[in-house]
Amino acid sequence: MVQEDIIELTDDILEIDSDFETEPEIQETIPEKNIPEIKTTKEPEKPEIQEKFEDKYAVKKIINEKTIEEQEKRKDNKSIYTRINNIKDNLDFNADKKVYDKKVVSNINIYLVTTILAILIYIASAWTAQVKMPEIMDIELPLVVVATLIITFFAENDLKKIIYPVSIIAIIAVYIQVNPTYAFIIICAFIAQLFIDCVNHTYTNIYDFQLDKKFQLTEDNKSVKRYIIRYFHRIKYHVLLSLLIFIVFMLLGYFYPSVFQSLVLPGIQQMQQxxxxxxxxxxxxxxxMNNYSVAVNMFIGGAYLSVTTVYLLVYNALFIGYMGSTLPITYFLSYTLPHGIVELAGIILAGAAGFRITQAILRILSGFSRNKNASFKDHILSGIKMAVDAIILMLIIAVLLFIAAYIEANLTLSIGSALLG
Structure with a gap:
């Protein structure tokens, strides 16, 4: 039984083997009918597909070239912008440098002119006091230079509100406590700075007749009030300059009579005679006629760059100051104030008229230089308008001096006698 079973198993195994031998034939035949054969070599692409690929590559190439060109253009634009900005920066730097250089030069000129003016005032005062030059060369003149530079430094750095009161206090303190001579040194420096400052404001007045049309103010000739206000603003610095010169030298004549005695005394003796x-x-x-002739000479002196104008202002101021120092103050004021207020107002306005004439002449002469904003005709018209302002002042002065002469001739003696009892 066992052998028969073994024989049956072997037969079954043989049948199974035979079955496995037939299956590969079926497997081999199935791929031939249904599954395509795998090709080892690529078939050549169709010409249409190749053209499409070539077109794509060409488009990409063109796009890349355009992007490169745009990048280069951007770089060029950036370089152009940077160049323009660099040029602007250079121009701004050069403009700022020119402005700075001009400011430096103007500051140097102001220091120089102010110092020279202070030295000239001190030398002229020493000459009138008959002091020899070697006596003031060692100490006084160097101190004048130092004082002038200090005052000018503070004034040019927008500290005028500080340095002017401090200068006045220093003058009073030095005059009382130290020595009047050293106080006079500070006075010379102070006068020079005030003079330069007023002249600067006079020639940079925005209310004055401007050559550049951008800065011209519209004129309203119909309104008399408006015209009077504009007229006052045009001449206010001329009046201020004349007033400062007169007051300062009147005080010098009063507090330093011995210095200016040789200048004033001949005039007093001539008047007494x-x-x-x-x-x-x-x-x-x-x-x-006597007072108005002085005013006319001051007016005409404007044609000589106001040299005569300044001299007559200084002389009349020193004369009054000296007379006040030699007479009792109550006597002097009683017989001077009634007519003197109006008369001195006329003399001060005469000085302003002379300064205005000088400005008019300089405005006309400046037309010979090249000016892009105005023609020579504009300079002439502007100068004529300034001269008209001076003539109007002379008419006002005539009225004031006539009133002063009437008071002096008819009222001063009686008023002075009544005040003195």
Whole structure:
């Protein structure tokens, strides 16, 4: 039984083997009918597909080239912008440098002019006091230079509100406590700075007749009030300059009579002789003509760059200051104030008229230089307008001096006697 079973198993195994031998044939036949054969070599692409690929590559190439060109253009634009910015920066730097250089030069000129003016004032005062030059060369003149540079430094750095009161206090303190000579040194420096400052404001007045049309103010000739206000603003710095010169030198004549005695005393002696001889009278006609002739000379002195104008202002101021120092103050004021206020106002305005004439002449002469903003005709018209302002002042001065002459001829003696009892 066992053998028969073994024989049956072997037969079954043989049948199974035969089955496995037939299956590969079926497997081999199935791929031939249904599954495509795998090709080892690529078939050549169709020409249409190749053209499409070539077109794509060409488009990409063109795009890349365009992007490269755009990048290069951007770089060029950036370089152009950077160049323009660099040029602008250079121009701004050069413009700022020119402005800075001009400012430096103007500051140097202001320091130089102010120092020279202070030295000239001190030398002229020493000459009138008959002091020899070697006596002031060692100490006084160097101190004048130092004082002028200090005051000018503070004034040019926008500290005028500080340095001007401090200078006045220093002058008073040095005059009382130290020495009047050293106080006079500070006074010379202070006068020079005030003079330069007023002249600067006079020639940079925005209310004045401007050559550049951008800065011209519209004129309203119909309104008299508006015209008077504009007129006042045009001449206010001329009046201020004349007033400062007169007050300062009147105080110098009062506090330093010995310094200016040789200059003033001949005029006083001549006036006394005229009174004794009868040529000097207290008549209205004589007083008016005498005072107005002085005003006319100050007006005409503007044609000589105001040299005569300044001299007459200084002389009259020193004369009044000296007379006040030699006479009792109550006596002097009683016989001077009634007519003196109006008369001195006329003399101060005469100085302003002379300064205005000088400015008019300089405006016309500046037309010979090249000016892009204005023609020579504009300079002439502007100068004529300035001269008209001075002529209007002279008419006002005539009225003031006539009133002063009338008061002096008819009222001063009685008013002075009444004040003195």
């Amino acid at each position: 005229g009174v004794q001889q009868g040529t000097v009278t207290l008549s209205l006609n004589y007083l008016f």
